[in-house]
Amino acid sequence: MSQDPKVLSGVFCASLTPVNEDLSANHSALAGHCKWLLDNGCDGLGVLGTTGEANSFSLSERLEILDTLAENGVGGDKMLPGVGCCAIPDTVELTKKALELGAPGVLMLPPFFYKGVSDDGLFDAYSEIIERVGDSNLRVYLYHIPPQSQTPLSVDLVGRLINAFPKTVVGLKDSSGDFNNMKTLVDSFPGFAVFSGGDQFLRPIMQAGGAGCITAVCNIAPHMLREIYDNWKSDEAEALQDRMTALRDLIVSFKQFPALRTVVADNTGDANWLRPRPPLRAIPEDKQAELLKALEDINFTLPKAA
Amino acid sequence: MSQDPKVLSGVFCASLTPVNEDLSANHSALAGHCKWLLDNGCDGLGVLGTTGEANSFSLSERLEILDTLAENGVGGDKMLPGVGCCAIPDTVELTKKALELGAPGVLMLPPFFYKGVSDDGLFDAYSEIIERVGDSNLRVYLYHIPPQSQTPLSVDLVGRLINAFPKTVVGLKDSSGDFNNMKTLVDSFPGFAVFSGGDQFLRPIMQAGGAGCITAVCNIAPHMLREIYDNWKSDEAEALQDRMTALRDLIVSFKQFPALRTVVADNTGDANWLRPRPPLRAIPEDKQAELLKALEDINFTLPKAA
Numbered sequence: 001m002s003q004d005p006k007v008l009s010g011v012f013c014a015s016l017t018p019v020n021e022d023l024s025a026n027h028s029a030l031a032g033h034c035k036w037l038l039d040n041g042c043d044g045l046g047v048l049g050t051t052g053e054a055n056s057f058s059l060s061e062r063l064e065i066l067d068t069l070a071e072n073g074v075g076g077d078k079m080l081p082g083v084g085c086c087a088i089p090d091t092v093e094l095t096k097k098a099l100e101l102g103a104p105g106v107l108m109l110p111p112f113f114y115k116g117v118s119d120d121g122l123f124d125a126y127s128e129i130i131e132r133v134g135d136s137n138l139r140v141y142l143y144h145i146p147p148q149s150q151t152p153l154s155v156d157l158v159g160r161l162i163n164a165f166p167k168t169v170v171g172l173k174d175s176s177g178d179f180n181n182m183k184t185l186v187d188s189f190p191g192f193a194v195f196s197g198g199d200q201f202l203r204p205i206m207q208a209g210g211a212g213c214i215t216a217v218c219n220i221a222p223h224m225l226r227e228i229y230d231n232w233k234s235d236e237a238e239a240l241q242d243r244m245t246a247l248r249d250l251i252v253s254f255k256q257f258p259a260l261r262t263v264v265a266d267n268t269g270d271a272n273w274l275r276p277r278p279p280l281r282a283i284p285e286d287k288q289a290e291l292l293k294a295l296e297d298i299n300f301t302l303p304k305a306a
Numbered sequence: 307m308s309q310d311p312k313v314l315s316g317v318f319c320a321s322l323t324p325v326n327e328d329l330s331a332n333h334s335a336l337a338g339h340c341k342w343l344l345d346n347g348c349d350g351l352g353v354l355g356t357t358g359e360a361n362s363f364s365l366s367e368r369l370e371i372l373d374t375l376a377e378n379g380v381g382g383d384k385m386l387p388g389v390g391c392c393a394i395p396d397t398v399e400l401t402k403k404a405l406e407l408g409a410p411g412v413l414m415l416p417p418f419f420y421k422g423v424s425d426d427g428l429f430d431a432y433s434e435i436i437e438r439v440g441d442s443n444l445r446v447y448l449y450h451i452p453p454q455s456q457t458p459l460s461v462d463l464v465g466r467l468i469n470a471f472p473k474t475v476v477g478l479k480d481s482s483g484d485f486n487n488m489k490t491l492v493d494s495f496p497g498f499a500v501f502s503g504g505d506q507f508l509r510p511i512m513q514a515g516g517a518g519c520i521t522a523v524c525n526i527a528p529h530m531l532r533e534i535y536d537n538w539k540s541d542e543a544e545a546l547q548d549r550m551t552a553l554r555d556l557i558v559s560f561k562q563f564p565a566l567r568t569v570v571a572d573n574t575g576d577a578n579w580l581r582p583r584p585p586l587r588a589i590p591e592d593k594q595a596e597l598l599k600a601l602e603d604i605n606f607t608l609p610k611a612a
Contacts, residue, residue, distance in 0.1 A: 023394070023434070055392040055419040058399075059365060086361040086392075088329070088584065093364075111585045113361040113418065115454055121585035128329070128584055148421055150456050278394065278434055279417045279427035 006139065007170045007193045008105055009211040010043030011225045012080055013218035014051035014197075016260060017065070018273050025057065025065050026272055031072035032306065033219075033264065038078060040303045041226025042218065045074070049082035049107055050148055050175070051216040051257060056277040059090050063097050076101030080214065084109025084143055088125060092132045105139040107173055107214070112149040119157040123164075130165055138168050145175035145197060152176070155184055162189055173197050173214045183208045199225065199248040203241035206232040216256055217248045220263045220302050247300060254291045258283040262291055268305040312445065313476045313499045314411055315517040316349030317531045318386055319524035320357035320503075322566060323371070324579050331363065331371050332578055337378035338612065339525075339570065344384060346609045347532030348524065351380070352413055355388040356454055356481070357522040357563060362583040365396050369403050382407030386520065390415025390449055394431060398438045411445040413479055413520070418455040425463040429470075436471055444474050451481035451503065458482070461490055468495055479503050479520045489514045505531065505554040509547035512538040522562055523554045526569045526608050553606060560597045564589040568597055574611040 015037065018029040034045050047069065048054035048062055057065065070076050076098070083094035083106045091108065098106045108129070110122050130140065142161065146152040153172070161169045174182045175197025182201065185194045186209045193211035196202060202213045202225055218225050221244065228240045251259045257280060265273035274282045283291070321343065324335040340351050353375065354360035354368055363371065376382050382404070389400035389412045397414065404412045414435070416428050436446065448467065452458040459478070467475045480488045481503025488507065491500045492515045499517035502508060508519045508531055524531050527550065534546045557565045563586060571579035580588045589597070 050419075056394070056417065058393045058395040061393070061395065087364045087367070088362070089364040089367065111362065113356075113454060114585060115456065117585040118587060121587045124584035124587065148419060150421065278430035279420060279423040281424060281427045281430065 004170070004191065006104070007191075007211070008044065008080065008139075008141070009193060011041055011212055011218065011222065011229050012044045012046045012195070012214040013037045013042045013222060014046040014049045014214055014216045016219050016257070016264060016273070017048065017052040017057070019275055019277060020272060021275070023277055025061060027065070027068040027072060029268070029270060029272060030065070031069055031074055032268075034069065034074045036303070036305050037218070037222050038074075041222035043212070044078050044080050044104075046080045046082065046107055046214040049214070050145060051219070051260070052082065053277055053280065054082040055085070056280070059085070059093060062094060066097055066101060070101050076103050079103040080105050080107055080141065082107045082109065082143070084111075086111045086113045088128055088132070091129050095129065095133050095138065096135075099133070099135055099137055105141050105171070107141045107143050109143045109145070109149055110151045110153060112151045115150050117151065119154055119160070122151070122153065122157055123160055126161055126169075127164065130168055136167070139171075140165070140169050141171040141173055141193070141195070142169065143173050143175070144181075145173075147175070147177065155181070155188060158185060159188065162192060171195065171211060179204060182210060186210050200245040202228050202244065203232050203237050216260060217244075217251055219260045220267070221247060223303060246298065250294055250298065254287060255283055259291055262288045263295065263302070266292055267302055310476070310497065312410070313497075313517070314350065314386065314445075314447070315499060317347055317518055317524065317528065317535050318350045318352045318501070318520040319343045319348045319528060320352040320355045320520055320522045322525050322563070322570060322579070323354065323358040323363070325581055325583060326578060327581070329583055331367060333371070333374040333378060335574070335576060335578060336371070337375055337380055338574075340375065340380045342609070342611050343524070343528050344380075347528035349518070350384045350386050350410075352386045352388065352520040355413055355520070356451060357525070357566070358388065359583055359586065360388040361391070362586070365391070365399060368400060372403055372407060376407050382409050385409040386411050386413055386447065388413045388415065388449070390417075392417045392419045394434055394438070397435050401435065401439050401444065402441075405439070405441050405443055411447050411477070413447045413449050415449045415451070415455055416457045416459060418457045421456050423457065425460055425466070428457070428459065428463055429466055432467055432475075433470065436474055442473070445477075446471070446475050447477040447479055447499070447501070448475065449479050449481070450487075451479075453481070453483065461487070461494060464491060465494065468498060477501065477517060485510060488516060492516050506551040508534050508550070509538050509543050522566060523550075523557055525566045526573070527553060529609060552604065556600055556604065560593060561589055565597055568594045569601065569608070572598055573608055
């Protein structure tokens with residue numbers, strides 16, 4: 001884990017984005033959810049990431065979501081926004097907005113339309129973005145999520161980017177699901193902040209010297225992840241992580257994002273939460289009921305929404 | 307092949323997009339190339355597709371490229387622009403622009419960030435786009451390119467979209483490389499215009515009842531594809547296609563897009579053509595020379611650029 005106080009660590013939520021019936025962002029529901037997350041254990045908010053359906057929103061919508069969130073009282077200092085797009089100018093504009101709002105970092109997907117691109121090409125893309133942003137306050141957290149991007153960031157590429165931009169490229173979120181890759185990154189790059197993208201790996205990555213987690217199930221269990229993070233060296237840590245992993249596995253068995261939407265809708269009493277943007281879908285009503293019942297059966301409770 | 311005169315057929319080029327040293331679009335070089343393509347055999351231009359690096363340009367850049375191309379004398383009636391983005395509002399805006407310019411059709415990728423999405427989710431996305439555009443002049447050509455999008459359009463989904471929007475969803479570009487899939491589409495949906503996305507399949511798809519091709523190697527060989535299209539029933543057709551396929555295989559062996567850029571740069575004398583946007587890359591100079599030599603060896607010539 002990094003000793004640099006400007007490098008992030010802790011529990012971050014890959015927040016869901018609620019939408020209205022016309023599929024526009026529901027700004028007040030998002031702000032309410034973000035405040036609840038911060039009040040219940042999160043150090044910060046990975047807004048507009050994969051779970052937040054960032055790429056299903058246009059650039060202007062994404063800029064508006066960030067601006068409005070800040071206006072609604074969620075400080076930019078708590079944001080770790082997803083900014084990586086296929087087009088370099090879009091990534092640059094989102095990154096500048098994040099910096100303007102005071103975000104301590106950005107989570108940056110590589111351009112992801114072309115598959116099988118070279119490490120040299122990905123290096124070119126990240127370099128071009130960092131140079132265009134041209135801000136010494138910029139802290140980039142690379143985003144390695146091969147199951148969705150189909151554009152993996154190799155350990156070699158990560159090393160080249162750290163060497164080229166040592167004050168800027170300071171961390172990575174690993175959503176590969178491959179713990180060995182996370183461990184290799186931690187071991188290879190001392191001081192580089194490696195976050196797990198999976199809720200099942202918070203304790204293991206802390207034991208390995210990682211920085212924390214930026215995860216989806218955090219949308220319903222910030223308190224549980226907080227407890228693991230604060231006590232990962234303690235005797236109860238294994239049991240706490242096992243309970244979190246069981247919850248995560250249950251959620252994933254119902255399809256992760258719509259299952260999380262179901263639980264948030266239930267906790268807030270706001271059915272708008274159920275609705276994603278196409279091409280994602282809600283789970284059928286009978287499945288929603290089955291999920292809520294299954295959560296009751298394992299005695300899962302979450303702090304009530306305001 | 308369709309009997310409806312409003313449904314396209316023929317030879318379309320998936321045009322490259324030239325960029326300046328600062329990576330901005332080079333509008334005059336693009337217009338010059340498009341005119342050369344139309345003068346030398348193309349029926350129309352698949353501008354801003356995969357070959358044209360559409361998704362590496364921001365929405366505002368894409369809108370500007372289409373507008374400026376029209377201002378520079380390339381009629382909207384010759385355009386079949388790529389419009390499919392990850393975000394529905396972007397796809398809608400690009401589609402409206404294409405219609406405003408008089409484009410007879412648009413080529414529409416599905417949203418491609420999330421992998422493993424359901425046919426229902428893709429159906430939702432296409433439906434939402436078509437309804438938001440809400441224009442009876444709209445003609446959608448679906449874009450099936452699993453190697454890049456990693457989001458295939460199943461035959462069943464295509465059938466559902468045709469049934470739901472029979473006057474709008476009128477064709478498909480198949481860049482799967484799987485000729486059986488093209489043939490299945492032609493056989494399953496009479497009147498539906500199936501274009502090959504691969505230069506090696508023009509004659510086969512015409513024999514199968516398809517509509518033509520929208521391809522990358524067309525950037526350097528519109529004359530050859532024209533000859534195949536006009537003579538696909540003739541005795542020479544097999545030899546013409548074999549020659550085209552050999553050219554295509556040679557180009558692909560050097561990496562398709564940068565190889566095509568190399569040939570266009572050589573033919574126009576404008577080295578700007580060599581440059582793609584990251585994450586794509588030019589091929590090394592020695593490889594460029596090797597490619598041009600290999601083309602000489604097979605006696606490949608192309609009509610001189612103006």
